[in-house]
Amino acid sequence: MSPKADQPLRIAQIAPVAAPVWPGEGDSIEQLVSLLTDELVRRGHDVTLYATGDSRTAASLRSVHPRGYDTDGAGWDWQFSEGVHAAHAFEHAGDHDIMHAHDYHFSLPFSRLVETPLVQTPHIEIGPEVIEAHRQRPDLHVVAVSEFQRRQLRDVSNVSVIPHGIDIQAFPFDPNGGGYLLFLGRMLADKGPAQAIAIARAARMPLVLAGPLEEGYDIAAEEAVDGERIRYVGRVGPDERNRLLGGAAALLFPVIYPEPFGLVLIEAMACGTPVVAAALGAVSEIVQEGVTGRTAPSWEDLAELVPAAASLDRAGVRRAVEHRFDFRRMVDDHEALYRRVVGAGGPG
Secondary structure (H helix, E strand, O other): OOOOOOOOOEEEEEOOOOOOOOOOOOOHHHHHHHHHHHHHHHOOOEEEEEOOOOOOOOOEEEOOOOOOHHHHOOHHHHHHHHHHHHHHHHHOHHHOOEEEEOOHHHHHHHHHHOOOOEEEOOOOOOOHHHHHHHHOOOOOEEEEOOHHHHHHHOOOOOEEEOOOOEOHHHOOOOOOOOOOEEEEOOEOHHHOHHHHHHHHHHHOOOEEEEOOEOOOOOHHHOOOOOOOOEEEOOOOOHHHHHHHHHHOOEEEEOOOOOOOOOHHHHHHHHOOOOEEEEOOOOHHHHOOEOOOEEEEOOHHHOHHHHHHHHOOOHHHHHHHHHHHHEHHHHHHHHHHHHHHHHHHOOOO
């Protein structure tokens, strides 16, 4: 029997297990799952988080892995780790009114084995075989994080668009900014760190690059990284991240491959820092041209936009992101979706 409209729901949140879910820390998925989970608990729902054993949450925590495979350095067998984790969650499907999986690798196949409704958020690019699998399962519900991602799903049924949100108050507003540009993200070629260097040099401004090195990419090999005008500071924690974001004249987002969202864009805006971004993927949905930043079709055209972006009203940037991307709006949308899916009843 489905809960009444005003009754709490029994909700399972299934996070990936590469890393723990900690409030305010971790990569994008872990941060989003943490915000969603803890706010649902605050609203009175019975929430169970399936994550690593060292996760920190207001929900009930269930785990089969004490630590994440990235933390343990055992990422070579990540598929087995994720499979065991997902199986554990679906073994307990009867304990929940609805399950929300934040990874499709195993939750999609396992969903055929249970009658508990499933909501799925693909936080990364969706491959053609996954799209085809969803076409064959019109009873499942997918959350796209942007209209761009929704278009990728094409004729898949039951898709809702719920953009990401952040805790705006966790990001200190800086009304002044500083005299440097910032690139913040994983050091991957597709993210555009080399392009950020070229933009900063063309704009004649110092650049700070921050983020973890990924296998196969060596930022130190870029000749321009001299430790002075162009500095790489490595992975940063929340406090240093916020200091760098707030102190930047602008954030550079010169991606060369379209992304379904781009959480760092709204994190910068929360600090009042405008963005200069290539208009690929969901960028045009996030950046309000002339209000929160400036965009161009390609990264090659971004250097000339830096002065105009850096001169934008930083208080206006902050106000815009407060209105559009506060995490409570994200939770409102998910809560309404859960009630709609549960109210519809039936398997999956």
